[in-house]
Amino acid sequence: MASRNVLLIFKSSIMYKPVIYKLAKDFDLVFNILEAKILPRREGRILLELRGEETAIDEGIRFLEECQVGVERLADKVWREDEKCTHCGACTGLCPTGALNLMRPDMKVVFEVDKCVACGMCGLVCPFGAMKDIKLFDPFAEGRTAV
Numbered sequence: 001m002a003s004r005n006v007l008l009i010f011k012s013s014i015m016y017k018p019v020i021y022k023l024a025k026d027f028d029l030v031f032n033i034l035e036a037k038i039l040p041r042r043e044g045r046i047l048l049e050l051r052g053e054e055t056a057i058d059e060g061i062r063f064l065e066e067c068q069v070g071v072e073r074l075a076d077k078v079w080r081e082d083e084k085c086t087h088c089g090a091c092t093g094l095c096p097t098g099a100l101n102l103m104r105p106d107m108k109v110v111f112e113v114d115k116c117v118a119c120g121m122c123g124l125v126c127p128f129g130a131m132k133d134i135k136l137f138d139p140f141a142e143g144r145t146a147v
C-alpha cells in the first residue's frame with residue numbers, strides 16, 4: 001500500500017462541497033486529516049495523508065483537481081540538503097511521523113519525504129541547517145500558497 005501526503009487548497013466556491021469522502025467511496029483510499037484550517041468564505045486548507053494503491057491515489061488526486069481543488073504534494077515542497085547533513089541524529093527523536101530515522105548498522109539518518117508532514121521540528125533542531133527549508137514551510141500561511 002502506498003502513502004502520499006498532500007496539501008489540498010479549497011477556494012470559497014468549492015470549500016463547502018463534500019468531495020473528500022469520495023476518495024474513500026469511489027477510489028478505495030484511506031485518508032487521514034493531519035491538519036486543517038478554514039477561513040470562512042475565503043479558503044480552506046487541509047493537510048491529508050492518502051493511503052491506497054498508487055494508481056488509486058493518482059486517480060483520486062485527478063478527481064480532486066477536476067473538482068477545482070488545488071493539490072500540492074508535500075514531497076515537492078520539503079527536502080533535506082544532503083550535503084549539509086552530518087547524520088548526527090538530533091532530529092530523529094523529534095520527528096513525530098518517523099520521517100527521519102537513524103539506520104543501523106551504518107548509522108545514517110534516512111529522510112522519507114512521503115512521511116513528512118512539514119511540522120518544522122527538525123528545522124528547529126538541526127545544527128547544520130540541513131532542514132532549513134522545512135522550517136520555513138508553512139502550508140497554512142494566510143494569503144499564500146506553499147513555498
Ligand code: SF4
Nearest residue numbers: 095116117119120122
Ligand atoms: S518537518 Fe521534519 S520533524 Fe516534521 S515531519 Fe517532516 S521530517 Fe519530521
Ligand code: SF4
Nearest residue numbers: 085086088089091126
Ligand atoms: S539534525 Fe540535521 S545534521 Fe543532524 S541528522 Fe538531522 S538533518 Fe542531519
